[in-house]
Amino acid sequence: MRREPTEQEIRDQRMYVKFGLTDDEYARICTRLGRLPNYTETGVFSVMWSEHCSYKSSRKHLRRFPTQGTHVLQGPGENAGIIDIGDNLAVSFKMESHNHPTAVEPYQGAATGVGGIIRDVFTMGARPIALLNSLRFGTLDQARTRYLFSHAVEGIAFYGNCIGIPTVGGEVVFDARYAENPLVNAMCIGLMTHDQIATGHASGVGNPVLVVGAKTGRDGIHGATFASAQDPNEKERSAVQVGDPFMEKLLLEACLELIATGRVVGIQDMGAAGLTSSSAEMASRAGSGLTLDVSRVPCRETGMSPYEIMLSESQERMLVVMKEGESAIAEEIFAKWGLEATVIGRVTDDGSLRITEGERVAAELPIAALVDEAPVLDRPAVRPAYLDQLNVAPVRLSTQGDLTGDLLALVAEPTIASKEWVYRQYDTMVRTETLVRPGADAAVIGIPDSQKAIATSADGNGKYVYLNPRQGGAMAVAEAARNIVCTGARPLAVTDCLNYGNPEKPEIFYQFRESIDGMSEACEKLGTPVISGNVSFYNETGGQDIYPTPIIGMVGLLEQAERLVTSAFKRGEGAVYLLAPKGQAIRDGLGGSAYLAMKRPDEALSYQLPAFDLDAEKAVQDACLALAEAGVLAAAHDISDGGLAVALAESCVQGSVGLAVAVTIAPDDEQEVLLFGESPSRILVQVRAGQEKRLKELASSFLVSFLPLGAVAETDRFHITLNEKTAIDAEVSALRDAWRGAIASWMN
């Protein structure tokens, strides 16, 4: 066995720097302990005080999120949040990033991201019922991007499909900004009854502490530190883990069975920083202490040191505290599933984390120092200069455009094109409760033996946040909620995954801080508290940072599943309307739009976003929801990337119907804004046959406008007339082929 460096060597050779600790932090640790930390202790501190575990850059700002609500059963701070959906039922959900591992080993990196988020949810006592993922990659003309993208998707599919949880939604954006720093954010939703709620508390002096699940190996040591390192390619390569969804499936069943016995005191998944963070956090929440003997931890490899065992990030493991004398129940249940459950220590009341190897004390650290006293930084934020150089957005790009050609090209832009190439690799139907599969605004999942269903969506637009951090943050929340109301569901709560560049740059930190304020305001206004989330910084390579990319995962509730509305236009139903803020169906130019990026790539980041108003957004969403609940809607579809024309095309393609739209606008030269502008807060609706009168009655009670657009047709023609002149005339089948085939044509 290699000799571990001594306390003095660590200090004299500044070895702690390699662990990711600064001189300052190391000095603080020495002062706090009143002595020099040994090798294991230095390792434990370094992961607990890493950005990934301590949230040292973000903690202060995350407090501004609204987290309260009458339906919130568990807010941020646990493995996942929980909301009440009535009838003694609750849903638990959370989103998490696995960006850095994916950049190095896309298949396993993405797969283990899914595995981690599933564990977060079932530790709460919930049975996972749905997965979503939000992805960002470079552009598909790069072979490296195609490699990362295809392997990440395959890894996500591998894990979710094998474990038997349907992957029902997500989003994918391709932009050169993400070429070196792809983003993989995975979200999991679980279902439970109120009495099944479990938490990560290590309480009750003398209670046994168990490691359950997979054996511990040397994989992923220092993964947490690595997640915070600036150059993922330079970091320790051993930090990549391999996922075993089969093991996780067994672990899931065993844990739920164990929690159902009522003998579990606390349970927590071992994610980043493995045994170290799970034990410290569980003790911290309960205000207790722990003593753990690492020689009892079942290991996959021989000769593992306490340091390695404490820092291993081997997957598919949990830490469980049982009631005193009840550990045999855990052993029995786990044995049935072919798994190990091993007592490795006890709960104490001395507030310290004591790690022994047999009799020898390997580390002894105050839990408060590891968790509560972790550094909280007040990073400087400076408004980036580019924000003040943005111009007022143009309303027109071409003097004599071929708008039909533009639409066909736009629907074939990979970011806008159908993501079928992705989600047909996911088992979207297992559990036989998926009522709306991927391809619509939000997925809808039925609640077994109930009239209820939940709707869910993951959304974010980094370019918007880049162009206007505060407004962009609010718009991400608004879009997620709009996707939910388009199904007829009422938005309930939010999980977030905040992906940013290097927080040490004041301009990046400004983006972070401002966008949090924007998201907070929107969550407040829309009544959707944040119940869980995750932060990923240092998405930066060679000085280039990603767009600030907060992703919002939202869950909403449909009381009557049969009332659900889909985005496909339907034959034999009524007219199509544009639901928009009063007097503002069209406004503010092409800033931030996919159309601008396609036509004038060099100017894509030169213009301001269209204005956004939260009150107007709320009015539009309330109107949509009221119409859905009144049974007036045959279809509803949110207008987002690509604007009105793309949204109309999508609803036609999904319903296999034609369309004849005729609109009068003034002034005449705002055609492109009307067709392709990305003004927020707009929803396309198709009214049910014979319900137009009801629509008008209801509409007048909301402060919104209903602009009649036209009617669905039995033909293959997609026809838009503006001011009595044909603006777009395409075959629906041509739009469909362009939209559906685009990503596949890059990938084959």
Place this chain on the structure above:
Amino acid sequence: MNFIASIRVTLKESVLDPQGSAVVHALHSLSFTSVSDVRIGKYMEVSFHADDEQTARAQVSRMCDQLLTNPVIETYSFTLAEVRE
């Protein structure tokens, strides 16, 4: 000259091999109880043309490094055989 490279790709020692563990269990339950370990990897036969053996070797290494394996979690070894028509 025509060559066939026989390439064996395995997971690095320290990397978890879930397939291998599952197969060990299955072999035990089939009463092959003397089996202590199984590692499962990929086997590839690549037929190609190169001017001489040295170039051939270098090419196979490059194929492995660039495409056929991921050095983050896998290692490989290969043998080379000349094929005469």
Place this chain on the structure above:
Amino acid sequence: MNFIASIRVTLKESVLDPQGSAVVHALHSLSFTSVSDVRIGKYMEVSFHADDEQTARAQVSRMCDQLLTNPVIETYSFTLAEVRE
């Protein structure tokens, strides 16, 4: 005696190997244009104990026939090495 069997499992000649053709394409696009064919199979290393080499050989064959390969579509070959501590 301790042995390691190195087992190569490949699809039968008559069974199409779509993975192999995909890898050929990928290699071509990485400008390894001299590659004419790739076959992809599995490689397994089984560590086990047996009294002598002959028994060891027989055991490996049985493991392959019973579990490690599917005779409908696959064939295998193996080499055996004795391991001394």
Place this chain on the structure above:
Amino acid sequence: MNCAVLQFPGSNCDQDAVKAVAGTLSLKADLVWHETADLNAYDLIIVPGGFSYGDYLRAGAIARFSKAMQATVAAAERGAYVLGICNGFQILTEAGLLPGALRRNDHRQFRCDMVELEVVNGATDFTRAYEKARVTIPIAHGEGNYYVDDEMLKRLEENQQIVFRYASEQSPNGSVANIAGVINERGNVLGMMPHPERAVSERLGSTDGISLFRSILTSWRDGHAS
């Protein structure tokens, strides 16, 4: 009719099968753990979809040796109905209850989709209730590429053992002769890659799986009428 749904470590469509049996036949199917060696009480054994033993090595390769599968082989010999769905089909071929093997999909990806099937043989005990020749039933698999050699294919055709084919010209996985499901010679063991248990209500997008479950019940009743 007593109905069992086998449960292996890694099964994940087991509950869906139980739900489908309840929904289409109003029968309560028993979940049977893989360590059960006695299946004498059952008239229908469903080997469900999922990833038994992680599908490591080859799909279905390890599950075939379980006690429950050995009991299933015995049950098939005594004439009980055996229905293998997806991973269940893979297990049945590995166990030798059905001919052929299921390879990795030719496009090498997992594929989940609604697909159209041709009911090639509507006269089996599993398909007699079908009134139409084309049905829509979802698939979800990475290894559904059915293989038999030419000789076996001829035999399957002659014996009318091909029960379902993918209806589109291009199969979703590369299967020989577009085969989606086959039955044994005796006619009591059916394996199919598509998931009939996912096509049992309008809210799931198809009801074309119902007739399959109904056929089995009707056949069983006929067999027990005398």
